[in-house]
Amino acid sequence: MGAVISILVAYLSSSLLLIILTNHGSFRYIIFVCVSVLAGFTMGYMISMIIGYEQQLLIMLSSLVTAILVILASKNMTIKEVRFMIKAILQKK
Numbered sequence: 611m612g613a614v615i616s617i618l619v620a621y622l623s624s625s626l627l628l629i630i631l632t633n634h635g636s637f638r639y640i641i642f643v644c645v646s647v648l649a650g651f652t653m654g655y656m657i658s659m660i661i662g663y664e665q666q667l668l669i670m671l672s673s674l675v676t677a678i679l680v681i682l683a684s685k686n687m688t689i690k691e692v693r694f695m696i697k698a699i700l701q702k703k
Contacts, residue, residue: 618651621647625640642680646677646678646681649676649677653672653673654669654672
């Protein structure tokens with residue numbers, strides 16, 4: 611819970627600075643990022659209420675998938691960009 615709140619606060623604070631610097635040009639993207647984090651948190655919370663906190667891996671995966679789906683649905687990121695990021699992460703290991 612604390613990690614989600616800290617991530618949301620970090621997004622909001624950096625987003626406010628970005629909005630000020632770009633004259634509201636990035637407002638749509640910032641809103642969808644915040645909505646995706648909130649959707650991931652909500653899904654994780656609902657799953658944990660249904661199955662309990664013992665299945666932490668399932669809760670984490672459902673939160674992550676939900677957040678990614680919201681970002682993809684908002685067209686802020688494409689599947690091609692996701693593949694590129696995953697390849698870049700896997701190559702560093």
